[in-house]
Amino acid sequence: MDSQIYFLGTAGSDAMQSQLRSSAGIILKLDGFQIHIDPGPGTLTRAKDYGINLKHTDLILVSHNHLTHCNDMNALIEAMTYSGLDKRGILIGDEATIYGSNFDKPILTRKHTTYLEKINSLKVGERINLGTIKIQGLKTKHSAEYGIGFKIFTDKFILTYTGDTSYFSGLKEEYLDSNILIANTVKPFNSKDEHNLNSEDVVKIVNDVKPQLTIITHFGKQMLSAQPTYEAREIQRLTKIQTIAAKDGFAIDPVSYSPKLRQKMLDRY
Numbered sequence: 572m573d574s575q576i577y578f579l580g581t582a583g584s585d586a587m588q589s590q591l592r593s594s595a596g597i598i599l600k601l602d603g604f605q606i607h608i609d610p611g612p613g614t615l616t617r618a619k620d621y622g623i624n625l626k627h628t629d630l631i632l633v634s635h636n637h638l639t640h641c642n643d644m645n646a647l648i649e650a651m652t653y654s655g656l657d658k659r660g661i662l663i664g665d666e667a668t669i670y671g672s673n674f675d676k677p678i679l680t681r682k683h684t685t686y687l688e689k690i691n692s693l694k695v696g697e698r699i700n701l702g703t704i705k706i707q708g709l710k711t712k713h714s715a716e717y718g719i720g721f722k723i724f725t726d727k728f729i730l731t732y733t734g735d736t737s738y739f740s741g742l743k744e745e746y747l748d749s750n751i752l753i754a755n756t757v758k759p760f761n762s763k764d765e766h767n768l769n770s771e772d773v774v775k776i777v778n779d780v781k782p783q784l785t786i787i788t789h790f791g792k793q794m795l796s797a798q799p800t801y802e803a804r805e806i807q808r809l810t811k812i813q814t815i816a817a818k819d820g821f822a823i824d825p826v827s828y829s830p831k832l833r834q835k836m837l838d839r840y
């Protein structure tokens with residue numbers, strides 16, 4: 572299975588408002604199957620800038636209803652379905668994004684509901700089977716009531732996307748067996764955030780879970796000032812696990828990029 576990860580946007584929380592970086596989400600291409608994770612502000616323009624054809628999107632994953640994760644979801648549905656002329660595609664998201672909650676209206680509009688082939692809300696621990704790919708909802712501790720992370724099972728690797736969460740002791744069990752960890756690391760070392768991960772939290776998680784590759788993204792202002800590349804180097808030094816700081820427009824084939832991941836794949840066969 573050919574795989575490629577594209578980071579269209581890498582800004583989280585307060586870095587989005589001033590557009591220090593974009594929050595257009597992450598594209599995962601698996602053997603031609605195109606997944607768009609968390610299409611925040613700038614999705615359509617950044618996809619155009621980086622040569623990603625949104626019409627080829629097969630699956631949208633939305634972790635929660637904060638704007639940096641879902642703001643352009645309806646626009647993406649519009650793009651991938653030719654404004655509903657071609658009813659297709661799957662949306663998997665947290666309950667509040669799709670159906671709303673006691674506090675919030677749904678992000679998905681009634682019109683865009685009719686454009687899609689399949690819509691699934693996902694709860695923590697639930698798993699949806701899409702042929703060779705399976706998607707599982709992961710627990711988060713964040714300021715979004717129904718927020719989730721995603722564990723994506725492919726025939727080559729298990730990729731975990733944390734979504735927005737703060738650190739809690741159960742994270743190890745949630746992320747167990749992950750080969751690739753994409754961690755929304757809003758804050759740097761020596762900083763506090765009760766709703767999000769900082770670099771110290773990522774060190775704890777990586778030491779517990781031992782993925783073959785860690786990618787940090789979703790940076791807040793303070794993290795950008797501390798320089799994500801420096802933070803990634805420090806996380807790598809402390810965990811001995813290859814760690815990359817994503818940049819807008821950054822693309823990798825994780826298997827060819829990471830010797831350890833490649834070795835893990837070879838060991839399996």
Ligand SMILES: [Zn+2]
Binds near residue numbers: 635637715
């Ligand atoms: Zn959030």
